[in-house]
Amino acid sequence: METSALSISVVLPVFHRQQSVENINLLRRSLESIKDQRMSIDYEILLVDDGSPVPISNFKDVLGEAAHDVTWIRIPINRGLVNALNTGILAARHTLIARLDADDVWLPSKIDKQLSQFESDADLTISATGMSLVKTDGSHIEDHIRPGDWNGILRFFVDVGCPFPHGSVLAKKEIYRLLGGYPHSGNFSHCEDYTLWGTWLRFFKPAMVEESLYNYTVSDSSVSAIHGEQQRNASRIVQSRFAKGRLASKLPDALRSLAGCLGISLMNAGKLSYLLWQFKPDITLPSEALDPLRVILFDREFSTISSGSSSQSWADLLGLPRTIQSQPSDEITGRFYCL
Structure with missing residues (x-):
């Protein structure tokens, strides 16, 4: 991808x-850490x-230079972190979304x-970095560095938990x-990031910078401190759903195979x-696409149906010109549905 x-x-x-x-000093520190990146792009x-x-x-003047060029978005009534994140994503003008909390650096x-x-x-869609846990005064507690390759990230997701320190994420808007932003379901309260990554990692390529480049502030008011048990219960639900496929290690190769045959x-x-x-449409696609799709869509079944006007080409579903399609020896029309 070109820098421009x-x-x-x-x-x-x-x-x-x-x-x-x-609170204001911590917010100033967070804003200053953004400015310290000295980004050469918009x-x-x-x-x-x-x-x-x-x-x-109201505290613009107190925040000083750190608040220069900040776009202020005010939600009149507190509606929670998920709504705030999705509000920001909808308002975003640029191609990548970076995430930071008001007490992190x-x-x-x-x-x-x-x-x-x-x-x-x-093809990269999301990148994260390692993190350091720090106290509110900035003193160091410990470092967390996660695996950097796609398979390593998937293994971490299934075997350990959330692979991305949330405030370190940089990802494609x-x-x-496409995925609908962070989920609003009450079943996954205080676990919105891990829930979203459970879908994201299944279909899209991630990466990690295996260095601690993000400081997460540990305090008595943090989400993990206040809602720790609820967060852990929700995480277990997400983890078990993903692990049911028993195919996490095969997902990258299956997606590469699908890309190759199409x-x-x-x-x-x-x-x-x-x-x-997500939508289980009737679709016409090359027969050789079935094997990789059965790996990727392990909780969907596929049945061949009679071709009809209701089916559409896979290229049409993506909004791509039909000339992009390869010339397969056979095409099938079928329907994916829940197991």
Whole structure:
């Protein structure tokens, strides 16, 4: 991907139940860490005030230079983190979404190293980094570095838990929007990121920078501290659903195989697979696409049906010109449905 095609919208949700000097100082530190990236591409900072009793924008002058060029989005009533995140994603003008919380910090070179990954791989859709746990005064607790390759990230997801430190994520806006943003379901409260990654990693290529380039502030008011048990229960549901396929290690090769037989990019193969999984349309596609799709869509069954006007070409489903299709020896029309 060309550098000129990359631009970043930083989504920073904030809810200050009570204003304090500490809250403002932590927010200033977060904003300064964005500015310290010295990004050479277009970017914006979207500060989403999730109904704080005193609007955060009232403190522009106190925040000083750190608040320069910030776009202030005010939600009148507190509706929770998921709504704030999705509000920011909908408002974003740029191609990549970066995520940061109001008490966390990016370390210098974080964005540069992630942008290098996107520039060298057009199929990459999401990148994260390692993180350091720190106290509110910035003192170090411990580091967490996760595997950097696609298979390693999938193994971590199934065997351990959430592979991406949320505030380290840089990801393609078009995939966020395709997947409908962060889920609002009450079953996954306080686990919205892990739930979204459970769908994302199944269909789209991830990467990690295996360095600690993000500081996560541990405090008594953090989500994991207040809602830890609920978060763990929701995580177990997501983890068990993903593990049912017992095919996590085969997903990358299956998506590459699908892309090869259709003559499309790996990202478009992921989009097609997701649309088949989510909407279960009648579809006409080459017969050789069935084997990789059975791996990717392990919780869907496929049945051949009579061709009719209701079926559509896989290229039409993606909005691609039909000339992009390879010339398969056989085509089938079929329907995917839930097992």
